[in-house]
Amino acid sequence: MxxxxxxxxxxxxxxxxxxxxxxxxxxxxxxxxxxxxGGEATPTYATGAGFWELVLLKHRHSMRSSEIASSLAIDISTVSRQIKVLEHAGLVKKEPDSNDARAAIISLTKKGEEIVDQLIKKREDTVRRALEGWSVEDRECLIRLLDRLVVGLDSDEN
Amino acid sequence: MxxxxxxxxxxxxxxxxxxxxxxxxxxxxxxxxxxxxGGEATPTYATGAGFWELVLLKHRHSMRSSEIASSLAIDISTVSRQIKVLEHAGLVKKEPDSNDARAAIISLTKKGEEIVDQLIKKREDTVRRALEGWSVEDRECLIRLLDRLVVGLDSDEN
CATH class of the missing domain: 1.20.5 (Single alpha-helices involved in coiled-coils or other helix-helix interfaces)
Incomplete structure (x- = not known):
């Protein structure tokens, strides 16, 4: 019993x-x-879905549109449209893919790197303020369990 | 030293x-x-920003467009456009605001409630699978620290 x-x-x-x-x-x-x-006037690429592409390219350096689409779970036509906007703003560049004539490899330009660094710094500043007064143990615990949760969510197949 | x-x-x-x-x-x-x-063919309101309005209305029951906009940090014209799509799909309804003739109170329809419940159930199922094998202590710790982080992020004014 x-x-x-x-x-x-x-x-x-x-x-x-x-x-x-x-x-x-x-x-x-x-x-x-x-x-x-954010509070101030924010450029569109920082408010809309372009944000995801920018940060992803910062983490992965260079990717095909198809890889970006599957990584962000966005359909490829949306990714292509957003990449065009980012390219027009001078934040990403396309280079021919030597393995596939129809595909292109996308990466950040120097300006794109600077913008992403600013966006990430802004997020880090906010996180730092939110962690004010936390013990080292609580910070470590949150990081450990969040990482574990992400692994669990990403390995989910349903 | x-x-x-x-x-x-x-x-x-x-x-x-x-x-x-x-x-x-x-x-x-x-x-x-x-x-x-999700994996299967997903209705647009579950993939795009309409998702946020639906879940928010589930939590808060009824809101003005202006309240939705400030709560989600989306500009009001975008909220109005998305609400129109959700209204057209029969998921939300508008009623006159007795305190302000120009405003409307937005709430979920019965169909909207059902759709949100399905979306939330799907998220809960995924979370349940991701938590498989976790100790009660780790689960409690993650919940406590996440709640604390959200409070810290939301009280941030910069």
Missing amino acids: QSGNESKVYEEDLESHVKHLEKGLFQLARSLRKIRV | QSGNESKVYEEDLESHVKHLEKGLFQLARSLRKIRV
Whole structure:
């Protein structure tokens, strides 16, 4: 009996944790949106979906449109349109893909690098202020568990 | 001397934590995007920005366009356009605001409620799978620290 009860309590805990976490992740995503929109007049590439392409290219250096699309779960026509806007603004450049004549390799220009660095610095400043007063242990714990959650979410196939 | 050194180590820790967390939050936001896009053919209101309005209305029941815009940090013309799409799809309804003849109160229809419940259930299922094998302590710790981070981010004024 006791182990049955314990397992039931565990399940109830799990359901309340799942609900709480799903709501918490929505609120977090909303809070993160506000960082990139910011208070001052913000260039469009920092408010819209172009933001994702820019930061992704910063992390990965150079990618094909098809790789960007699958990594961001955006359809390729949307990626192409956004890349065109970023290219027009001088933030990304296209080079021929030596392995595929129809494809192009996309990377940040020097100006693009500078803009992404500014966007990331702004996010880091906000995160630094949000962490004010936290113990080292709590900061380490959050980082460890967030990384683990991302691995779990990304390995999910359903 | 020693306390000076200790404080320097603490500062270096903080900077590495801030950088790690900023990157982790980007990856998390990307993973969360994939949940709502999903594998099967997804209706547009679940992939685009309409998703935010739907979930927000679920949490808050009824809101003015201006309240939705400030809560999501989206400009009001974009909110109005998205609300029109959701209204056309029968997911939200507008009612006159008795306090302001020019404004309208927006809320979910029964169909809208059902769609949001499905979207949230899908996210909860993904979160539940991602939490598989976690101890109760780790789950509680993540929830507590995420909530605290959201409070810190939302109270930030810069």
